Amino acid sequence: MEQLPIFFQLKGKTVAVAGGGAPAARRAELALRAGARVSVFATHLGDDFRAIVDDPHFVHETRAPSAADMAGLALAFAATGDRASDEAMAALAREARVPINVADTPELCDFIMPAIVDRDPLVIAISTGGASPIFARMIRARLESTIPTAYGRLVALVGSYRERLGQRLSDLSQRRRFWERALEGRVADRFLAGREDEARAELERALDAADDTELAQGEVYLVGAGPGDPDLLTFRALRLMQRADVVLYDRLLPPGILNLVRREAEHIYVGKEPDRHAVPQEEISAKLVRLAKEGKRVLRLKGGDPFMFGRGGEEIEALAAAGISVQVVPGVTSAAGCSAYAGIPLTHRDHAQACVFVTGHARSGGGLSLGWEALVQPHQTVVIFMGLGQLESLMHQFVAHGGNPALPAAIVENGTRPNQRVVTGTVETIAGAAASEGIVGPALVILGTVVALRERLVPRGGPVSDEPGIFSNAHIPATMTPV
Numbered sequence: 001m002e003q004l005p006i007f008f009q010l011k012g013k014t015v016a017v018a019g020g021g022a023p024a025a026r027r028a029e030l031a032l033r034a035g036a037r038v039s040v041f042a043t044h045l046g047d048d049f050r051a052i053v054d055d056p057h058f059v060h061e062t063r064a065p066s067a068a069d070m071a072g073l074a075l076a077f078a079a080t081g082d083r084a085s086d087e088a089m090a091a092l093a094r095e096a097r098v099p100i101n102v103a104d105t106p107e108l109c110d111f112i113m114p115a116i117v118d119r120d121p122l123v124i125a126i127s128t129g130g131a132s133p134i135f136a137r138m139i140r141a142r143l144e145s146t147i148p149t150a151y152g153r154l155v156a157l158v159g160s161y162r163e164r165l166g167q168r169l170s171d172l173s174q175r176r177r178f179w180e181r182a183l184e185g186r187v188a189d190r191f192l193a194g195r196e197d198e199a200r201a202e203l204e205r206a207l208d209a210a211d212d213t214e215l216a217q218g219e220v221y222l223v224g225a226g227p228g229d230p231d232l233l234t235f236r237a238l239r240l241m242q243r244a245d246v247v248l249y250d251r252l253l254p255p256g257i258l259n260l261v262r263r264e265a266e267h268i269y270v271g272k273e274p275d276r277h278a279v280p281q282e283e284i285s286a287k288l289v290r291l292a293k294e295g296k297r298v299l300r301l302k303g304g305d306p307f308m309f310g311r312g313g314e315e316i317e318a319l320a321a322a323g324i325s326v327q328v329v330p331g332v333t334s335a336a337g338c339s340a341y342a343g344i345p346l347t348h349r350d351h352a353q354a355c356v357f358v359t360g361h362a363r364s365g366g367g368l369s370l371g372w373e374a375l376v377q378p379h380q381t382v383v384i385f386m387g388l389g390q391l392e393s394l395m396h397q398f399v400a401h402g403g404n405p406a407l408p409a410a411i412v413e414n415g416t417r418p419n420q421r422v423v424t425g426t427v428e429t430i431a432g433a434a435a436s437e438g439i440v441g442p443a444l445v446i447l448g449t450v451v452a453l454r455e456r457l458v459p460r461g462g463p464v465s466d467e468p469g470i471f472s473n474a475h476i477p478a479t480m481t482p483v
């Protein structure tokens with residue numbers, strides 16, 4: 001994030017605008033709507049000013065601004081359309097230490113004017129940092145069509161009850177939970193259906209019934225975050241990520257996903273690496289129980305799917321034994337996500353009629369015991385999670401139990417992420433290839449003849465797009481029509 005999004009309080013303050021055309025008129029109008037006093041400097045005002053020239057807080061100065069005009073300003077806008085005039089206005093503002101926005105000239109701006117969705121008092125601002133105002137307007141158009149105008153009135157209703165709720169519930173987290181229940185339940189349903197009197201009556205009943213002890217029970221959200229691409233998160237996962245008071249996360253989660261957690265939530269790193277656990281699993285489970293008993297909503301955010309070698313079963317056992325309420329949200333497992341983005345189908349009628357998932361990492365202190373006879377069967381795909389550290393040994397055991405050393409193999413490192421890498425070879429050569437390519441993980445190992453299909457699905461040199469998993473139709477055989 002290159003710029004800090006903020007909402008500036010302008011009520012009763014003075015704003016200067018240089019320019020008499022449409023860009024200047026838009027900025028002057030927005031400042032007036034925000035409660036500012038606006039002085040516009042222009043020899044002539046265009047028709048776009050017609051709607052605001054009679055506003056009692058609007059002043060038209062038929063001259064260029066001077067240094068004296070900068071005194072006491074909250075903000076300044078330069079929108080004359082003339083580069084020299086705009087630069088002069090920017091220089092005056094900077095000399096007076098007044099934040100300045102220069103229309104269509106990001107390099108001269110202290111702040112950028114966003115595209116705005118106005119559902120007063122609900123306001124949504126969209127900015128591309130000046131890189132593409134057109135794109136920001138496109139996003140605004142989509143939001144305008146999906147956010148009901150009644151949302152603004154609903155926000156105003158909530159605001160009118162804040163003081164009463166504060167007297168009723170002493171704790172901030174309790175108040176936040178109350179509003180989440182109200183706004184995701186019958187109050188909002190009735191309000192948006194146009195039954196505002198019923199919504200207000202329902203809110204009154206909920207407020208009368210609100211009680212500190214009733215809302216004090218914590219719970220745990222066991223959420224699968226997928227293999228890394230934030231676009232693979234489920235809607236339910238995103239909703240719970242925005243509710244959490246505290247999040248426990250490990251090393252496999254990229255910043256792009258953590259940034260989607262509620263901003264005020266406490267972050268606790270419980271990163272685990274093979275044979276070097278920052279926090280033992282038993283301690284993680286105990287921490288989940290303790291935080292929930294403190295009344296917090298605890299987000300346990302896990303890469304992939306929490307029940308696919310993610311130790312979610314162990315954690316939910318501990319929570320159930322302690323009587324803690326748990327919501328489990330499945331995620332796209334790494335096997336499905338990484339193989340798809342690498343162009344390797346896990347099953348195929350001509351190659352694999354079965355797929356087996358195994359872990360290459362055992363409980364600390366215990367040996368790894370795999371059912372090798374089942375793993376070396378023909379016409380199936382074997383996916384190994386967390387097998388990079390023992391890859392050479394695993395491949396040796398695969399061959400020793402009758403597996404084909406020439407069976408195609410692949411390693412997908414950082415699957416579904418922008419830095420995804422795919423290394424292919426055979427059971428016999430894949431460990432050496434991983435070492436020579438410097439693969440360090442997180443990585444997934446795939447064994448089976450389906451790996452050979454990658455040569456047909458992905459052009460030599462990788463996907464056409466820079467995005468993992470986006471392939472050129474020209475490289476997909478006619479018998480595999482893209483969806």
